[in-house]
Amino acid sequence: MMYSVSRLARRFCATLAAAAPAAIGGEAAAASVPKKTAKNQRSVYKKLSSLGKRGGKMEETLNQFTMEGIPVKKDDLIRYVKDLRKHRQPQRALEVFEWMERKEIAFSGSDHAIRLDLIAKTNGLKAAESYFNSLDLSTKTQSSYGSLLNCYCVEGEEEKAKAHFDKMCDLNLVTNSLPFNNLMAMNLRLGQPEKVPALVVAMKQKNISPCDVTYSMWIQSCGILNDLDGVEKVIEEMKADGGECRSSWDTFANLAAIYSKAGLYSKAEAALKSLEEKMNPHERSSYHFLISLYAGISNAPEVYRVWDLLKKGHPKVNNSSCLTMLQALSKLDDIDGMKKIFTEWESTCYTYDMRMANVMISSYLKENMYEEAEAVFNGAMKKCKGQFSKARQLLMMHLLKNDQADLALKHFEAAVSNQDKNWTWSSELIRSFSLHFEESKDVDGAEEFCKTLTIWSPLDSDTYTLLIKTYIAAEKACPGMRKRLEEQEIEIDEEMEGFLSKICP
Known part of the structure; x- marks a missing residue:
């Protein structure tokens, strides 16, 4: 959506008209404004880069620059737009383009291509198509055509992408590998x-x-x-x-x-x-990738070697790096190495990350070390506010598999008492609890369990099937079950009908 020209913008029309196409302020402003200090002369790019940290409206900030006589160069604006796009802030980047348009700054073909991509990310594919169709033929260049093709490919619009690609071929605009790469990626x-x-x-x-x-x-x-x-x-x-x-x-x-x-x-x-x-030694992700792949081929010495290189190049090891290393050591079943890394991280971390605790809990349980896993969980509960759903589910699954349903139910009750609305129940856990109720012929327990599940979301067909199987195992009737299914709009297929016939004739 284009913004209306503000009163402040109109105030600078005379200055803008006198400015060079690539800059706003510049020499025209210099004629009527005293010489600026070094601080005021610093690039607009640097000031705009700090805007995201400070907050503030893009239009007001840019207008303030021009009011102060600070040259606003197109190159600075486009550079800032590219940075915003890189950091996934398409809406703010689009605001810069809209401000430039109001100031009648001329756009090149590559500028239109960038703007088209931002429109697609912010307002959707249809808006991007409309923008492309509104361009003059002279501005429909290889860049703008390529940008729209990329939009089609990103959205998975295969037919539109193929038709657009064919049109580019007809116009002799496919002269490098980029359009083909877009199609391949799609x-x-x-x-x-x-x-x-x-x-x-x-x-x-x-x-x-x-x-x-x-x-x-x-x-x-x-x-x-x-x-x-x-x-x-x-x-x-x-x-x-x-x-x-x-x-x-x-x-x-x-x-x-x-x-x-x-x-x-x-x-x-x-x-x-x-x-x-x-690899780029300045990118932590490069080391992370190497650590993960070396773990994938069971090469522990190389995992530790790259880990040492990472710590040498980036002495302040962050959560992501520690998580990568813990996951790699988990693949290698190196529980002692994991314990050492986790203990070091836990003693120095600025922000407690439950993902780290979850990896430790999972690895301890894999080694049947329940007490150690529970100790990690209890420690995490003292050091952060959650979320604990995954950790609890790991513990419950282990307990259920080892015929310790009573302890699993205690974790379940604790989860309920916490009233964590963001809890996501795994189908495997629901099935494990239901199997326990079925084997113990505990209809009341199954009903209470299902009632609690509805705190988070309505029961689905699979969960109702598991509940009905518990009734069948207990040889108990449930005359109202059919009505419950109908009220929840659960489809009664042939298999479900067979189960229902056994508990509610």
Whole structure:
């Protein structure tokens, strides 16, 4: 939605008219405003970057700049827009564009492309289509066409994406790998990896060489299809096409994951070594990925080696890094290593993260160490406010599997007393409790359990089926069960009818 021109905006019309197209304020403002201090002359980009931290309205801030005679350069605004988009703040980025439009700043084809993408993210695909259709033919460039294609692909609009792509081909706007990559990414998201190789063939027919992103998705598609021969052929072609320089982080990441899944650990490790050479040491996520994949191929020494590199490069180890390491050690069944990492984190953490406790609880229970798991849970309850739903469910599942239903019910009662409306019950836990009631022929317990479940959400067909099975096991009638199902709009299929006939004739 376009904002109306404010009174403050109209106040600067004369200044704007005199300004150069790429800046607002500039020399025109300098003629009537005293020389600025160094502080006032700092770039608008820096001031705008702090706006998100301080809060405030975009229009008021930009108008204040012009009122103070501070040059507002288009380059600064576009740079800030790109930053906002990168940090997933499309609405604020769009506000900058709307302000620029009110100031009659000319947009390039790439500017229109960015704005179109922001409109799609903020107002939806239809709004993006309308914006594209409103553009003059002179501004419908390769960038704007490509941006709309990307929108179609992101939304999974396969037919629209294909039609738009064909139109771009007719207009000779498909001259690089990007449009093909968009289609490939869409096919992978839609679960159609088999369509990727055909797009590579079509690309080559247009004399367009695959880029590193193309190779990465091509390899990924082969991996999904379990076509290891295809993976090897893509690698050979990639090497012939440009050697290692054509290989990106994503390429080796996909290779490592594919080989790991196939149990080809030596090849997976070779890919990880190549991956490490291309990683950005300033990005924690690079280390996280390596730790996870080394754990996936059961290489504990490499897990610890990368962990040491991470701590050396980023001495202030955050929650995400500790969580990654705990999950990796859990895969390796290294309970002693986990205990050490968890104890160190727990003693120094600024914010207690229940995800860490959940990993510890799960790993202890896997080793049948219930007391240790419960100790972690009790400690977490003293140090944070939750959420405890996953931890409680892990403990309850373990207790039910080990015929300790009484203790499991105590956790259940505690969860109910906490009245956590965000609790999400797993179907596995509901089934385990129901099996306990069925085996013990405890109709009253089952009914009370189901009544409590409705605090969070209505019972579904599966839960009613489990309840009815408890009645059948107890050989008890329930004349009102059919009416209950009808009131809850539960479909009574042939199987359900068979169960009902046994308890409410």
